[in-house]
Every structure is written in C-alpha cells, then in structure tokens.
Amino acid sequence: MATLLLVTLYEYSPLFYIAVVSLCFLVTAAVVLGWFGFDVPVFLLSHDETESVVLTPEKLMVQETNPFSLALGSGPACVSDGVSLRPCCLEPCVLSCFWGCEVSALQDALHTHQQNLRLTSPQHFLEALHPRFNYHETFYICSEDEKECHTCIPADQRITDFGPLPRKHYPLVAVLTLAETEARNLYNIVANVIVIHVPDGKYNLSTRILFQYLLTSQGHMHELKVSLCDNSLFLCQLRLLGLLIRRGAASQQKHRRREML
Secondary structure (H helix, E strand, C coil): CHHHHHHHHHHHCHHHHHHHHHHHHHHHHHHHHHHHCCCCCHHHCCHHHHHHHCCCCCCCCCCCCCCCCEEECCCCCECCCEEEEEECCCCCEEEEEEEEEEHHHHHHHHHHHHHCCCCCCHHHHHHHHCCCCCEEEEEEECCCCCCCEEECCCHHHCCCCCCCCCCCEEEEEEEEEECCHHHHCCCCEEEEEEEEECCCCCCCCCCEEEEEEEEECCCCEEEECCCCCCHHHHHHHHHHHHHHHHHHHHHHHHHHHHHHC
16 A cells, blocks of 8 residues: 555656655654664664763762871972971871882882781881881971971981982982871871982982872872972962063053053
C-alpha cells in the first residue's frame, strides 16, 4: 500500500515526491533526537567511553591549621657567610638547620615518615639524617616571634661550595617542629621541611626556597607550591606593576583632555 502510494506520487510529480520523502526524513530525525537527546546514544559508545561517563567521587577539602611559617631574611646570603631566616609560628617551635644534607638522605627520611616512623621532633630528624650532612644547628623560636635567625657553617670546616652540577647535596634544609609535646596533639601538621638554595662560588643562583613539605601526624606529606621564592624579585615586580598602572592612568587622563578640547 505504501509502495503503491509512493509510485503514484512519483508519477504525478517527481518534485512533490522528493518533498514528501524529505519531510518524512526530517520528522523521523526529530523524533529520534527528541528520544535520545543530542548526545550519542549509549549503545553506540565504546567500552572506554562508557567508563569515562561514570562520575568519580568528589574529594572533600579539609581545612588544616598550619602552625609553621618561614621566610628568607634580609641581607646577603652565601655558603661562606651563611643566611638569615625569619620563622613565625603559632606555637613555640624549634628550627633545625642541616647544611649540606644529602638529597637521598632527605628522600629516605620523608619516605620513613610515610611508612612507619613519624618524624615529629628535632631529635627524630637528627637521627633520620645523621650522619649524611655537614653541619647541624638549632634555634628555639617563641610563638609569633619574627626575629631573624642567622645560620652558617663554621669557618674551620672550610666548606665554600657543594660542587658542580648536578649536586648530591642540598645547600640548606630547614625543619620546623613543635617544641612542646602537648602542642603536637593539637595540630595535625607536625613538621615543616624547607629546602633552600644558598649561592656559592660554583652556582651563583640567588637565595630562594626550592621545596616545602608539610608532614602530618598520620604519616601524610603535602608539598606546598612555592610561587614567590625570591623576595627581591617579588618587590621588583610590584614596583614595575605600580609604575605601569601610573603610566596607564596618566595616558588615560591625557586622552580625556584631548577629547574635551
């Protein structure tokens, strides 16, 4: 019946026949898209694509209080003369400075913290890194005290550099830990490990923080992204930004005066 109707329409007018067939196709396509939506039907997806459709569980963000803070101090710094550090902590802390610490020694210590032994005190870090560093120095830091601490290698050790690149030693590894045992039960973050580059005669890169790690009481380790390592560079960028803003405002004022004239 349908075939006879199509043949009759074609014999009557080929153009009318084409118009009717096109209209039927558009109606069928609209019905299919309305049923499945404008996405690809599920039965046409491959196995890999169906796995990607499955939503991954959301990770909840947990707010943690970090009791530690460390910034580079003022004045010049080098391996021969030492470097100034400015800690500022919410609780009394101990600043441990390890000069010439081996890269592998620090990696082993961080791995140990994640596995079984929790590094929560200065003595723990001293035992984990000993004897794979050149010099060790400690400072007691009062709560919210921003006084600078100057650390340096004694002159009698005659250490002026740590060799050519690539190096097996970090120039300086600073570790902040809570001084009081009671305070360690109040914070989940129990230690802050900071790797600092200090210039010397063979590698004269300016002083900057290379890495920062936060260690938790559960054995986790979080790396802080260091965005403003060089304080002097940051100040120069701020001054340059202020100069550009002033120039932009002055040019806008000149443009407005010309329009008024």
